[in-house]
Amino acid sequence: MAVEGVDKEALSSICVNLCKGACCDPWWGIVEYAVTKHNGLSGLKEFKGELSDGIRKRAERIKSRYVTGENPPRHLFKDPQRCNVTVESIRINGSTLLINLRAMFAFRCVFLSPEKTCLIHPAIINTDIRPARCSFLGSGGARPGTEGYCRIIDAAVKSSGGEREIIKAAELERKTSETYYGGGFSTIEEASDRIIGEIQRYCSENAPYLTQTAMVAKAPGRNAPCFCGSGKKYKKCHGK
Numbered sequence: 001m002a003v004e005g006v007d008k009e010a011l012s013s014i015c016v017n018l019c020k021g022a023c024c025d026p027w028w029g030i031v032e033y034a035v036t037k038h039n040g041l042s043g044l045k046e047f048k049g050e051l052s053d054g055i056r057k058r059a060e061r062i063k064s065r066y067v068t069g070e071n072p073p074r075h076l077f078k079d080p081q082r083c084n085v086t087v088e089s090i091r092i093n094g095s096t097l098l099i100n101l102r103a104m105f106a107f108r109c110v111f112l113s114p115e116k117t118c119l120i121h122p123a124i125i126n127t128d129i130r131p132a133r134c135s136f137l138g139s140g141g142a143r144p145g146t147e148g149y150c151r152i153i154d155a156a157v158k159s160s161g162g163e164r165e166i167i168k169a170a171e172l173e174r175k176t177s178e179t180y181y182g183g184g185f186s187t188i189e190e191a192s193d194r195i196i197g198e199i200q201r202y203c204s205e206n207a208p209y210l211t212q213t214a215m216v217a218k219a220p221g222r223n224a225p226c227f228c229g230s231g232k233k234y235k236k237c238h239g240k
Contacts, residue, residue, distance in 0.1 A: 021116030
């Protein structure tokens with residue numbers, strides 16, 4: 001079946017012969033989600049524990065989804081080698097922080113050989129036992145920002161299989177992956193520390209009243225408006 005000038009067999013050959021694990025070594029699991037932090041920056045130690053638990057659960061969720069289509073199935077991943085979590089945005093509502101996070105996990109696929117060949121690729125074993133998400137990656141019709149999009153396959157489609165363009169796209173994929181890998185951490189706890197640091201810096205610059213020291217130093221009279229901006233009197237808000 002032709003896909004915009006490049007047939008399906010050719011696309012498989014690109015993954016095995018030209019890509020050489022550019023998008024699988026490591027394989028990146030990416031998830032975006034939101035967390036809520038109440039009471040300003042108080043209780044950061046407990047909040048760090050909540051962050052770590054949330055990151056760990058999402059890594060486990062990804063691991064559980066990637067299994068072969070065999071009976072019994074085999075898992076593709078063990079624990080991630082690196083964890084890169086960034087704060088995408090923060091919104092403040094009184095003393096509550098609404099935080100959007102982006103977690104990236106660098107996994108090593110157990111079916112990727114030392115020579116960077118996918119040992120369960122259909123171009124090698126003549127059947128597809130890969131997880132649906134793996135087999136969908138590189139779909140010829142996928143567009144940037146959509147599920148299944150692959151820069152390398154996109155380059156192959158646009159250049160009608162031109163090897164030079166495919167190799168350039170694979171090199172870009174590797175460099176991008178190396179950048180994310182270098183910015184990550186070997187433990188989830190280190191990633192949580194980074195998030196805490198980013199939140200503290202944001203509050204220091206945009207909402208200093210949320211820091212514990214500022215909250216104590218600026219504590220108003222009991223009948224004065226609360227420092228958090230809720231509109232309530234201090235005695236009925238943070239002064240309880």
